[in-house]
Structure formats: C-alpha cells, structure tokens
Amino acid sequence: MKFGARILKTGIAISLALFIAELFHSPSPSLAGISAIFAIQPSIYRSYRTILERAQGNVIGAIIAIVFGLYIGNDFILIGVASVLCVALLLQFKLENTVGLALVTLVIVMDSPGNDFLEIALIRFGTIMLGLVAAFIVNLIFIPPKYEVALFQQIYNTNNEIIKWIRLNLRHAADFPLLKKDMSWMQKQLTQIRNQYELYKEERTFLKRNSVSKARKIAIYRQMILCSQKAYELLKIQNRYENDYLQLEPTKQEVMRQQIDYLADKHEQLLLTYIDRVAIDAEYIEDHLAQDPKELMDLFLNEMKSDDPENNPDEYHLMRIIACVFAYQETLDYLEKLIHSFKIRHTDENKIDISVTDE
Structure with a gap:
C-alpha cells in the first residue's frame, strides 16, 4: 500500500x-472514530453510496440489539445468536x-449497561452514525483526485512498456528473465487500470452537456483498456511461440513483423491523438476506415502456406499468433473510430487537457 490521499x-x-462526538458530549467518542474508519471512500459517489448502505446496516444491527437487550437478554451467548x-x-x-460495521454496532449496543439500557444504546448508535457523517463530510470537502488524468497516464505508460517488449521480441532482442518479470508487472498494471476506470466511471457530472461528453469518454477508455489487454495477450503469445515464429522463412517473418509494427505504431498514435498531440486528417480517416481487413487476412494465410511440410511450423501455434494479431487490429480499428468521431464531430465540448509527462 502506498501513502496517498x-x-x-x-x-x-x-x-x-472524534471532535464532533466530543462536541455533542458523547460518552463514547471513540465509537465515532471507529465508524469513520469503515466509511472513508476514494470518491464522493462511493462515499454517498457507502453511507446509505452502512446506515441501513447499522439500523438493522441496532434494532436487533435493542430487541434482544430489552426482551431476550444480552449475555455473551445471545450476542452470538x-x-x-x-x-x-x-x-x-x-x-x-455493511456486515463488519453492523456487527460492531450490534455488539456495542448489546453490551450497554442494564440500567437505562435503551438510552445508552441509542446514544452509542447515534455516535456511530456521527462517524459515518464525518467521513462523508471529509469526502465532500477534499477535492477528489483527477481520475481521468491518472487513468490515461496509467494506460499510456503500460502500453509503452508492452509495445517496447513486442518490438524487442520481433527483433529477437528480448531478455527473457526480465521480460517475465515485466509481464507480471503489466498484469498488475492492467488490474489497477480497470480499478481506476471504475472510479472514473462512477464520477458524476451535473451538466447535461458534460454528461454526454463523459459517456463518450467512458466508451473510449473502455476500448483503450481492451486494446491494452489485446496487446498484452499478443506479447504473451509471441513469447510462448517464438520458436514457431523463427521457423518461418525470413520474408514471411518480415510480413508479420511489418504488420505488428504497424499496429504498435497505430496504437501509440491513437493515444496521442486522443490528448491532441497528433493532428487528425479527416479525409484520410474516412478512406482508411473504409478498408476491408479481410484482404490483409487473406495475405497472411497465403504467406503462411508452405510447400515444404517438414519445415513448416506448427499450424496451430501459427494460427494462435495470427489470431492475436487480428484481435489486436480489430480492437484498434474500433478505438480509432471512437476517437476520431469524438474529435471531429464534437470539438467544442471535448477538449482533453492531459499530459503524458505528469506524475
């Protein structure tokens, strides 16, 4: 865990x-502090949702505790029941x-002294609710982090690492122990990116114009993450079936290398296009998007066909590589359509102010 906001x-x-509890002269202010620990969240929306859920859980726990305390009993066996x-x-x-905090509420309320049980139980319950309110206030006061900036920078940095290793693999220059270590890091990064995406998606907008723009951005980031996943899968397949790739004739290796290099360059360019670091040629875009990828697949299949079965690499492994290449291409083509539509048709409200150099 890193020290952060x-x-x-x-x-x-x-x-x-604790301060609010002391202000209200609560006899057990520490209960408010315990409650606040359970309720703090990374975003305002999550904090709002959490306080509602935990309030419901606390009410259920308190009601059960009060009923048991008043009419059944509050010894240690009954607390367990x-x-x-x-x-x-x-x-x-x-x-x-809400189970954790609700059980804390139940145990604390049921453990109230016998004299004035109901009054003490309600005071303890109210103190716990103060902790939830305090956590929500803190989330409202503190400006939430810029999830979009963090999300894009994570995607960009992870893609750079993946694409670097894809290119090294194509040129047989990869250090395999280091690659294995980096692939583990990439997998963790992709998981963190998905978590960051969920936080960004949960952010709420108040203007209708901004909500439309936000919906488009969500679709683009979801596709960016899918493209990163496909690039990572291609890297894994490259590494696993490198010997099959090396058995190809040099000219056929070159065909595959050129196509993968093209996709890697395209991926980098699309990310820079999204943050307005690369200009868009609208006429080129329309012509390029109209191309049929089936022609390229036919070219691959013809190039991979060998007249010498003895020297031919494993067809299944070869098709796994080809399938990953085209899955990667398909996701990039769709990302290209999303970004270009976003940039060309909605220029006024869709300005992106993100730097890839900020930490």
Missing part, C-alpha cells in the same frame, strides 16, 4: 468524528458490505 483522508475523518441473525438479514437485503 485516502490514507490522509482517513486520519482527518477520524479526527473530525443476535450476530448470526443480523448477518442473515444483511445477506438477505444484499448489504454484504
């Missing part, structure tokens, strides 16, 4: 919860994420 916000939320009942209800209402 969420860790800082957690500390501030705990302090604010009440906990089981609470979890069952939360699962029934699809509130699995």
Whole structure:
C-alpha cells in the first residue's frame, strides 16, 4: 500500500468524528472514530453510496440489539445468536458490505449497561452514525483526485512498456528473465487500470452537456483498456511461440513483423491523438476506415502456406499468433473510430487537457 490521499483522508475523518462526538458530549467518542474508519471512500459517489448502505446496516444491527437487550437478554451467548441473525438479514437485503460495521454496532449496543439500557444504546448508535457523517463530510470537502488524468497516464505508460517488449521480441532482442518479470508487472498494471476506470466511471457530472461528453469518454477508455489487454495477450503469445515464429522463412517473418509494427505504431498514435498531440486528417480517416481487413487476412494465410511440410511450423501455434494479431487490429480499428468521431464531430465540448509527462 502506498501513502496517498485516502490514507490522509482517513486520519482527518477520524479526527473530525472524534471532535464532533466530543462536541455533542458523547460518552463514547471513540465509537465515532471507529465508524469513520469503515466509511472513508476514494470518491464522493462511493462515499454517498457507502453511507446509505452502512446506515441501513447499522439500523438493522441496532434494532436487533435493542430487541434482544430489552426482551431476550444480552449475555455473551445471545450476542452470538443476535450476530448470526443480523448477518442473515444483511445477506438477505444484499448489504454484504455493511456486515463488519453492523456487527460492531450490534455488539456495542448489546453490551450497554442494564440500567437505562435503551438510552445508552441509542446514544452509542447515534455516535456511530456521527462517524459515518464525518467521513462523508471529509469526502465532500477534499477535492477528489483527477481520475481521468491518472487513468490515461496509467494506460499510456503500460502500453509503452508492452509495445517496447513486442518490438524487442520481433527483433529477437528480448531478455527473457526480465521480460517475465515485466509481464507480471503489466498484469498488475492492467488490474489497477480497470480499478481506476471504475472510479472514473462512477464520477458524476451535473451538466447535461458534460454528461454526454463523459459517456463518450467512458466508451473510449473502455476500448483503450481492451486494446491494452489485446496487446498484452499478443506479447504473451509471441513469447510462448517464438520458436514457431523463427521457423518461418525470413520474408514471411518480415510480413508479420511489418504488420505488428504497424499496429504498435497505430496504437501509440491513437493515444496521442486522443490528448491532441497528433493532428487528425479527416479525409484520410474516412478512406482508411473504409478498408476491408479481410484482404490483409487473406495475405497472411497465403504467406503462411508452405510447400515444404517438414519445415513448416506448427499450424496451430501459427494460427494462435495470427489470431492475436487480428484481435489486436480489430480492437484498434474500433478505438480509432471512437476517437476520431469524438474529435471531429464534437470539438467544442471535448477538449482533453492531459499530459503524458505528469506524475
């Protein structure tokens, strides 16, 4: 775990919860701090959704605790029985994420002293709810991180690493132990990119014009991530079946190398086009998008056919490589359509202010 804004916000939320609890003269202000720990979230939307869910979970836990405390009892065995009942209800209402804090609420409320049980139980419940409110306030006050900027930069940096290794593999210059280590890093990066994409997608806009633009961007980023995944899969197939690639005649290797190089260059150019680092030629775009990729596939199949079966590489492995190349091309072609439509038809509201050099 890296030290970041969420860790800082957690500390501030705990302090604010304790302060508010002290302000209201709560006898157990630490309960508010505990509640705030459970409620802090990386975005305003998630914080809003969390406070609603956890409030429902806390109410269920508190009601069960009060009913048991008033009418059944609150010894350690009954606390366990009440906990089981609470979890069952939360699962029934699809509130699995609230189980932890709801059980904390239940145990604290049921553990209230016998005298004035109801009053103390309600005070403890209210103190826990103060912690949720404090965490939500902190998320509202603190400006959330720029998820779009972080998302694009992660995609761009990960793509650069993947494409670098694809080109090294094509020229038989890869250091395989280092490549294996980097492929593990790439896989982790792709997972982080998907998580960052979810945070960006959850961000809410208040103007209708911005919401339309945001919807287009979401579609583009989703396709960017798919393109990165296809490039990574191509790299894995390259590495796995390198010997089959080397068995091809030099001229046929060159055909494949040229096509993969073209796709890698195209991928880099599309990302730079999206952030307005590369200009768009509208006439070229329309002609280029009208090309039929079937002609290229026919060329590949003809080039890969060998008259000498003994020296021919494994056809299954060869087709795996070719299939990855064309899957990569297909996703890039669709990304190209999305980006060019975004840039040409909606120029006024779709300005992108992202730098690939910022950390």
